[in-house]
Amino acid sequence: MHHEFTIPTRGQGLYEFTAGIQSWVAASGLQEGLLTLFVRHTSCSLLIQENADPEVQTDLRAFFARLVPPSNHPSMSYLRHTYEGPDDMPAHIKAALMPVSLTIPVAGGAPVLGTWQGVYLFEHRDAPHQRRVAAHLA
C-alpha cells in the first residue's frame, strides 16, 4: 500500500503527525507488517522523539541551531552554497544528520511505537512549506 502525507510547515521546528500515521495503518486493516516513511526533500528530516514534554522539542531545535548556525554567522564563513538564504545550507547539513527514512514494524494492527515515541517532520527552513512524506505499508 502506498500513500503520501502532506505536512504544512511554518518555519523551523518539529511537526508531529503520529495520529495521521496511526489512522492510515488502522484503516489499512494490516495486522502485521512493515511501515516505511520517506521524506521527499533535502532540507527537512523525519524524527522519532519524545512526545510528552514539549520542551524536548525546544531543546532539540536549540541544539541543532547551535551545531549548525545560519550561513551568515561568522563561524560558517567557509560555506559556499549561500544564495538560497542563510537557512538553506544549514538545512541541508541538518538533513544529513537526521533521518530521511524511517522503518517501523507493525504488530497487532499498529506501528510498534514505544510509549513516549512520536513521529515528527523536522522543518529546517524558515519559510512555510508543504512537505511530502511517502509512506509504504506491506
Add this chain to the structure above:
Amino acid sequence: MHHEFTIPTRGQGLYEFTAGIQSWVAASGLQEGLLTLFVRHTSCSLLIQENADPEVQTDLRAFFARLVPPSNHPSMSYLRHTYEGPDDMPAHIKAALMPVSLTIPVAGGAPVLGTWQGVYLFEHRDAPHQRRVAAHLA
C-alpha cells in the same frame, strides 16, 4: 515474522547483539529478504559499527560525550528539559543524531553485514535499563 529483543544496559555505552540477530534469522529459515530493527525508546540508539577493536567504541562514546555534554555543563545552560537528570536531554539529542531504525537485506540465510560490521544498542542514559528492539523479517 515479528520478534522483540530485550537488551539490558548498565550505563552509557555500546552493547552488541549481532549474534542474537543472526541466530533469529537463521532459525527463521528465510533465505532472502529484509530484516528491520526498530528501537522503542527515545534515549538510546541503534548503531552498526566496527566490532574488531573495542577502542572504536570507547572513542565513539568519547566523541558524543563531547558533542553533547550533560545538561549541567556550562555550555549546555540553554537546555530546559533538565528535570529527568543531566543525562536525559543529551540522550534525546544523541537519539536524534543516530539511527532509531536499521534495515538490512538478508541473503543466503543471513543478514549481509560486512566483515567488520556489528549491530549495537547505544545506551545514552546512566541508569540501568531494559531496552526493547522490535524486529521484523520478511
Add this chain to the structure above:
Amino acid sequence: MHHEFTIPTRGQGLYEFTAGIQSWVAASGLQEGLLTLFVRHTSCSLLIQENADPEVQTDLRAFFARLVPPSNHPSMSYLRHTYEGPDDMPAHIKAALMPVSLTIPVAGGAPVLGTWQGVYLFEHRDAPHQRRVAAHLA
C-alpha cells in the same frame, strides 16, 4: 530481488549513484514496492542530498571535516583508535552520524525521490576503496 552495487571511491567526498539505482529498479519491472540500500562498511555512509548545485557537496564535506577533524588534530587528542591512520576513527564517527541504510518506496516503477534528491555514497577515508552497497527490492 537482491543486488550489490560496487562504488569505486578515490578519497573523501560524495559519489552519486542515483542513475544505477533507477536503472536497476526499472529493469526489475516492479511497479510498487520498497527499495532498501545498505552499505557494508563502517567508514563510509549513504546519503540522500541535493543534486542540483555541486557546492552543496563541497559544503557538506567541509562541515563534517570541521565537526570531526583528523585524529592527529590537537582537538582530537582523546582518541585512542589511531593506528589505522588519522582519517580512520573520524570515518567511524561520521559513519555513526549518517545513514548506513536507506529505505525508499517505489511507485509507478521508480523510487519516489523528490525533484532534487540524489543518492550518494559518502566516502570518509582518504585511500581509494571499492564500496559495496547491498540492495533489496520487494
